[in-house]
Amino acid sequence: MEEIDRLARLSVLRASGFSGLAILMVMMGSAHDLALSFRFGALGLLVLSAAMAIYATAYARRRRVDDTEVWIMMPPEKRPEKSIALRLIVTAMREQLIEKAQWWAWLSLAFLVVSVLIPLLPGHSG
16 A cells, blocks of 8 residues: 555656646746746646646546556556555545645645735836
């Protein structure tokens, strides 16, 4: 079970990390206007968070354990029986997806607050 949780965490962090990298690139592209850059970041992270939450609900409909990334990453000698593994993997992935969706939602809120505060800074032009 610990191995499945670890691999589920790795899978979700890897996927959301690549999405975060894309959001960062958009933010860097709009860095000429810092408030706008943080608004883009907030919007991107909010979309990522929503997509992960939706995917978490859809993940429960999985029928084949062989198609899951966790199963593929797991060494064959550590794999439980497929019927048991499917329940364990679906549960672990759903928990990780929801947890990381919450992380990104909170970061989105922080970015939104920063984007609102930036224009209020003394000496800010833009």
